[in-house]
Structure formats: C-alpha cells, structure tokens
Amino acid sequence: MALLELKSLSLQIAGKQLCNRLDLSIERNECWGLLGKNGVGKTTLLHTILGLQPAQEGEILIDGQNTSLLNRQELARTMGILFQQGIDELPATVMETVMLGRYPHLQTLIRDNPADREIAEEALDAFELGALSNREITTLSGGERQRLALATLLTQAPDLFLLDEPSNHLDVAFQIKLLKILTDKISSASASFLMASHDINLTARFCDKILLLIDGNNYLAGDSEEILNEENLSRAYDCPIKSISQDGIQLFYPQ
Amino acid sequence: MQMIGELFTANESLSNQILWDIRIPRSASAFITGALLAMSGVIMQVLLRNPLADPYILGISGGAAVGALSAILLGLGGLWLTNAAFAGALFSILLVFGIANKFGKWSVTRLLLTGVVVSAGWGAVINILLTTTSTNNVQSMLFWLMGDLSQSQVGNAHFLLLTAALLGGLFVSRSLNVLVRGELVASALGINVPSLRLLLYFSASILTATAVTVAGSVGFVGLVIPHALRLLGARDHRLLIPGSLLLGGSFLLLADTIARTVIAPQQLPVGVVTAVIGVPAFILILRRSMKD
Numbered sequence: 001m002a003l004l005e006l007k008s009l010s011l012q013i014a015g016k017q018l019c020n021r022l023d024l025s026i027e028r029n030e031c032w033g034l035l036g037k038n039g040v041g042k043t044t045l046l047h048t049i050l051g052l053q054p055a056q057e058g059e060i061l062i063d064g065q066n067t068s069l070l071n072r073q074e075l076a077r078t079m080g081i082l083f084q085q086g087i088d089e090l091p092a093t094v095m096e097t098v099m100l101g102r103y104p105h106l107q108t109l110i111r112d113n114p115a116d117r118e119i120a121e122e123a124l125d126a127f128e129l130g131a132l133s134n135r136e137i138t139t140l141s142g143g144e145r146q147r148l149a150l151a152t153l154l155t156q157a158p159d160l161f162l163l164d165e166p167s168n169h170l171d172v173a174f175q176i177k178l179l180k181i182l183t184d185k186i187s188s189a190s191a192s193f194l195m196a197s198h199d200i201n202l203t204a205r206f207c208d209k210i211l212l213l214i215d216g217n218n219y220l221a222g223d224s225e226e227i228l229n230e231e232n233l234s235r236a237y238d239c240p241i242k243s244i245s246q247d248g249i250q251l252f253y254p255q
Numbered sequence: 256m257q258m259i260g261e262l263f264t265a266n267e268s269l270s271n272q273i274l275w276d277i278r279i280p281r282s283a284s285a286f287i288t289g290a291l292l293a294m295s296g297v298i299m300q301v302l303l304r305n306p307l308a309d310p311y312i313l314g315i316s317g318g319a320a321v322g323a324l325s326a327i328l329l330g331l332g333g334l335w336l337t338n339a340a341f342a343g344a345l346f347s348i349l350l351v352f353g354i355a356n357k358f359g360k361w362s363v364t365r366l367l368l369t370g371v372v373v374s375a376g377w378g379a380v381i382n383i384l385l386t387t388t389s390t391n392n393v394q395s396m397l398f399w400l401m402g403d404l405s406q407s408q409v410g411n412a413h414f415l416l417l418t419a420a421l422l423g424g425l426f427v428s429r430s431l432n433v434l435v436r437g438e439l440v441a442s443a444l445g446i447n448v449p450s451l452r453l454l455l456y457f458s459a460s461i462l463t464a465t466a467v468t469v470a471g472s473v474g475f476v477g478l479v480i481p482h483a484l485r486l487l488g489a490r491d492h493r494l495l496i497p498g499s500l501l502l503g504g505s506f507l508l509l510a511d512t513i514a515r516t517v518i519a520p521q522q523l524p525v526g527v528v529t530a531v532i533g534v535p536a537f538i539l540i541l542r543r544s545m546k547d
Contacts, residue, residue, distance in 0.1 A: 052442055076445030083439060090435060091490060103433050104445035110425060110493055156444070 001064045003028050003192050004049065004160055009058035011044055017216035018044050021058070024211060024221055026160070026192050031183060033203035033224070034196040036213030037237050042196035043084060045213075046162045049194075050081050062160070076104035080158035082149055084165050094140070094148055095133040098124055101155030123154040126181050142169040150178060154185065161185075161193035167202060175199075179206040200241075200252045204228050212236050228252070284407040284469055285511040285525070286504035287417055289476050291466040293503020294420055296477030297495050298459035301431050302452060303367050309478035310463040313370030316472040317377025318347025319464060323471070324384045324396050337468050344464035347373060352456065361449065363438075366456070402473030402526030404511050409469055417500070420462055424496035427451070431492040475529040476503050479537050486544040506533070 004026040011018040018041030026032055034042050047053045049060055051067055060067045062078050080101075101123070102116040124130045127147040132140070140148065146169040153161065161182065167175040182193055183206060194211070197203045203210070210227040212220040214236045220227050233241040233252060240255040295310040303312070310316070322343025326336040355361060355369040385396060398405075430451055434441045442448050466473070480503045481495065489498050510528040517523065 047439075050443060052439060072442060072447045073445035076443065081443045083443075091485070096432075096491065100433055100436065100440075100444060103429065106429065110428070 002026060002061070003030075003063060004194075005059075005061040005064075006049070007059040007061065009048070009060065010056045011041055011048055011053075012056045013041070013044055013053075019213070019219070020217045022219060026194065026209075028159070028190045028192055029186060030192045030209050031186060031207045032192065032194040032209045032211060033207030034194055034211050034213070035200060035203060035233075035236065040213045040215065042213065043164055046081060046164055046194070046196060050079050050162060051075055052081075073104050076156070076158070078158055079160045079162060080153045080156040081162040082153050082164055082166050084168070090137075092137055093133070094124065094129060094135050094137060095120065097137055097148060098129075098133075098152050098155050101152040101157075104156065119157065120151075120155045123151040126154060127151045127178075143171065143174065146170055147174065147178075150181075154181070157189070159189070159191045161191065161195075163193055163195040163197075165197055166195060167197060167199055175202055182206075200228070200233065201249075204250060204252065280408060281404055281511065281515075282508055283414075284404050284409045285508040287409050287413050288404070288407070288466045288470040288473060289480075289507025289510075290417055290500040290504035291420065291462045292473065292477040292507070293480035293499035294424060294496060295459045295462040295466065296503075297481040297492070297499050298424075298431075298455050298462075299477070300481055301435050301492075302455045302459065303363055304435065304437070305367065306482065307478075308367075310459065310466070311472060311474075311477070312374065313351050313366070313460070314347045314374035314377055315344050315460055315463045316467050317374045317381065318350070319344035319467040320400055320472060321377055321380050321384070322346075323399050324381060324388075327392050327395055327399070328384060328388055340471075341464060341468040344460075344467055347377065348457070348460040348464065361452070363452075398524045399471040401524035402471040402529070403524045404470050405515070405522055407469045413465065413469065416462070416465055420458070421497060421500055423458065425493065427454070428492035428496050431496075470525070473507065473526045473529060475526070475533045476507055479533050480506060483537060483540050486540045 002025040004024075006022055006024040009022045009024075010020050011022075022045075034045070036042055044053060048055050049067075051060075051072075062070070062075075067075060098120045099112065099116065102113075102120065105116070107113055121130065121133070124133055127150055129144065129147055129151055132144065137145065137148065146166075150166060153163075163182075166178060166182075170178060179202065186192060195203065195207065204224060208224055210220070210222065210224050212227050212232060214220065220232060228250075230241055230243055230252075237254070241252050242255050243250055243252045245251070292310050296308070299308040299310055299312060300306060302308070319340040320343070323336055323340035325343075326332070326339035331339070351366070351370050351373050354373070355366045381400070385393060388396065430446055433444050433446055434448070434451060438448050441451075463477070480499050484495055484498045484502060489495050507525065507529065510532060511525045513532070514523045514525040514528040517528075
C-alpha cells in the first residue's frame with residue numbers, strides 16, 4: 001500500500017488554478033523532489049497534503065486512510081512539515097523548541113519522558129546543535145534556525161516528511177549533510193520525503209522521484225532520470241535550461 | 256502577634272471575630288481574585304498571541320461594569336450587584352463571540368478587533384452612567400471601576416473554580432506551549448486549533464467574569480503577572496499556569512493589605528495600589544532581564 005496517495009487532487013487559491021486532477025503515489029523508502037517555478041503551487045500542495053488548507057477536489061490517502069477522517073494528532077504522527085518561513089521569534093531555548101516535535105507522541109501529561117528527551121538530543125546532535133541546547137533561539141543565526149527547525153521535524157519522526165525548501169539559509173556543506181541525514185532516516189525508518197526546492201541540482205542528486213509542476217493544468221511525475229531533462233525543465237521554468245555531466249553528476253544551469 | 260494567637264484559639268472576643276469574619280474572608284477574596292486574573296491573563300495572551308492582551312481586552316470587564324453600575328444606580332447592593340455584574344460579563348462574552356463568529360471563519364484578529372470595539376462601547380455606556388448619576392453613587396461606582404475588595408465575598412464555588420482552572424490549565428499546558436508558536440505550527444504538530452481556541456476563550460472569559468464579579472476591574476494583575484513570570488524565566492506553561500496562580504494571588508493579597516492599611520482608617524481601592532507597586536516592580540524586572 002502506498003504511504004501517500006493523491007487521487008485527482010485539484011487546488012485553487014484566490015481563484016487561480018494550481019493543480020488540476022493531480023494523481024500521485026508515494027511509496028515508503030522514496031525520496032521525492034517537488035520542482036516548479038515561483039507561485040506554481042508547491043507550498044500550497046504541501047500544506048494541502050497535511051490538511052492545513054482545503055483541497056478544491058480529490059482525495060488524500062495516507063497508509064490507505066482518507067486524511068479527512070483522521071484527527072490532527074493522528075495526522076501529526078504520520079506526517080510532518082518543515083515550513084518555509086521557519087520558526088517564530090518568541091523567546092524560547094533550543095531544547096524547548098526541539099521538544100515541541102514530540103508533542104504528537106506524548107505519553108505523559110506534565111513531566112518530560114526521558115525517552116523523548118533522548119530523541120530530541122539525538123536530533124540536535126545530528127544537526128550539530130547539541131552544544132547550543134540552552135541557547136535562546138533569538139540569538140541563533142539564520143542557518144542555525146533552519147537546522148533547529150529540521151531537528152524539530154526529525155524529533156517528530158513522521159513517516160512522511162514534507163519539506164518546503166529545506167536548504168534555505170544553509171551553506172553547501174550543510175545542504176549535502178541535511179540530505180544525507182534525511183536519506184539515512186528514510187531508509188532506516190522506511191519513511192519517505194517530498195521536498196519542494198528551487199535547487200534543481202541538489203534535488204537531482206538526492207531524489208529518485210520527481211514531481212514537476214508546470215502550470216495549473218500540467219505536471220510530470222516519475223523517475224528522476226525520465227523527468228529531469230533540458231526539455232521538461234525549460235518548459236516548466238519558462239527559461240532555457242542546459243545540462244552538463246561531470247564526475248558522474250548531471251548539472252543543470254539556466255542559459 | 257495577637258492575631259496569630261487568635262488563629263489557634265476559639266473564643267468570641269472581638270479580635271477573634273475580626274480575624275475570622277473580616278480579615279480571612281477578605282484575604283481569601285484577594286488571593287482568589289489575583290490568581291484568577293493572572294491565569295486568565297496567561298490564557299488571553301496565548302489565545303490572542305498578543306503581549307498586550309489582558310483579561311479585560313475583550314470587553315468582559317466593561318460588560319460587568321455596566322451591570323454593576325446599573326445595579327448601583329438602581330440602589331441595589333450585595334447579591335444583586337454581584338449578579339448584575341456577572342450577568343453583564345456573560346452577556347459581553349457571548350456578544351463578542353457571536354459577532355466574531357457571525358462573519359464565518361473565527362480568526363484571532365477578528366476576535367481581538369471585536370473585543371476591543373465592544374469594550375469601547377461599554378466604556379461609552381459607563382461614562383453615560385457616571386455623568387448622569389448623583390454624586391453619592393459616583394464614589395461607589397468609581398471604587399467598583401478601579402477594583403475594590405472591601406465588599407467582596409468568595410465562597411466554595413470560587414475555590415472550586417480556581418482548582419478546576421489550575422487542573423485544566425495544567426492539562427492543556429503543553430498544548431499552550433505549542434499554540435504560542437502559531438496556528439500553522441500548532442496544527443502541523445497535531446493540535447485542533449479551532450477547538451482549543453474555543454476552549455481557551457470561554458475558560459479565560461469565565462475566570463475573568465468571576466474575578467470581576469468579586470472585586471470589580473482590578474487592573475494590572477492580569478497583564479503584568481504573566482509577563483513578570485516570563486521575564487523571570489518561566490515560559491513553559493507547565494510552570495506559568497501554577498506560577499501565575501501563586502504570584503497573582505500573593506500580589507493582590509499584598510496590594511489589598513496595603514490598600515486597607517496605608518491611610519487607615521480610610522481605604523484605597525486596591526486597583527490603585529496594584530498599579531503603584533506593580534509599575535516600578537515590573538520596570539525593575541524588565542531592566543534586569545535586559546541586562547542578561
């Protein structure tokens with residue numbers, strides 16, 4: 001059974017058609033890249049999958065169950081999202097923030113479960129934030145905040161990671177590291193991710209599947225090698241895109 | 256010292272009667288009112304995600320004041336006044352909710368705007384009542400408006416409400432920690448935001464309505480106690496909820512003791528004292544936290 005299934009999903013925002021009869025099936029252990037130009041509906045699609053926005057038409061199934069029949073806590077246990085705009089500037093420490101990720105799984109009413117704290121600490125260490133756990137989040141740099149948001153999502157440990165431009169604010173080394181952490185997590189927990197990104201090359205390198213939104217009515221979905229070519233990308237971005245191959249990696253660049 | 260002795264002796268002496276019939280009930284009123292207001296303030300600030308939110312921002316005290324002042328105007332006192340204040344508060348809670356709800360989606364901004372406008376409306380009615388009434392009544396009206404504990408009485412119901420608020424508050428404290436991060440984040444982490452907000456609106460409103468009914472519109476406690484605790488480092492609602500109960504209660508108890516002793520035998524309205532000691536205390540805490 002597919003982890004996530006979208007059946008003839010149509011999205012509209014302020015009267016503008018974003019997706020029209022989109023069908024998509026994400027299995028476990030799959031890394032999906034979500035590409036498309038600005039305003040084509042990548043963020044709206046991620047939010048709709050999580051039920052943060054209503055779909056105009058169509059069905060969303062997670063593990064075969066219609067998401068409209070699940071409550072918010074059940075949804076939060078199976079799906080987690082990294083928001084594009086990051087976390088708020090409210091006074092809180094790194095540890096307090098990362099522990100929020102355990103909220104959907106909480107067993108205890110008031111006291112923190114030591115097991116939950118361990119999961120949170122592991123996630124902080126994975127993003128090299130372990131030493132900052134008592135720091136105020138307002139004193140963090142943009143990159144550190146993005147890593148904190150990612151660590152919080154890792155702490156939530158959903159089956160499906162919905163990522164809205166996770167490489168924002170990250171230097172190249174952390175971009176690669178992030179994708180490695182995620183792909184490891186995907187294979188160890190037989191989870192999956194769907195990552196919206198503007199970085200075609202990072203997506204091409206780490207995603208085996210691609211959903212390419214072209215416009216309100218057209219999209220392409222399938223294996224990376226089939227979807228990612230000069231012709232499809234040029235069409236999607238309204239801009240001529242060329243590619244070169246070096247060291248076994250194919251790189252795309254706008255002309 | 257004599258009073259401490261009276262606590263443990265049973266006799267019919269005057270000081271014993273003063274202690275049990277006047278001092279202790281009044282202290283209980285002060286503590287419970289302060290605790291209710293501070294907890295309501297914590298909840299309102301989370302609900303509206305606005306640091307300026309206080310228990311009165313949505314017009315509850317205005318509604319209660321119009322009820323109470325009308326009772327004073329009609330020459331009613333005691334239970335009638337209390338009931339009129341509570342009825343006014345309830346009416347205002349439902350009015351604000353009804354208007355905010357009427358136009359479809361219930362958003363925080365709409366709730367806040369509705370509350371502020373309704374509050375301003377009550378303000379106008381209060382001014383009409385104040386300017387058209389006889390001088391005799393004006394003083395008791397002003398005392399009520401500034402917050403005054405000299406007439407107030409609390410009973411088992413108040414104590415039960417406070418206990419229920421503490422337990423309920425602790426029960427949702429983790430959800431509050433998530434909700435302060437914003438609606439989207441809270442939804443994504445598994446909170447049913449509309450129903451939690453509804454619960455928070457009505458519970459904070461009931462706490463406020465009860466406090467206002469007991470003591471009039473005592474200002475400052477509900478706004479500043481939660482902030483003082485946050486500045487002192489208690490940002491987790493598992494600490495903030497019980498902390499605001501204790502600090503809010505103790506603060507109003509202290510303020511009321513000053514209010515009735517500082518120019519004895521005359522009494523000040525306690526709402527004046529809360530501001531006089533609260534403002535410098537708050538500025539001190541603010542300065543300290545900015546140095547860190």
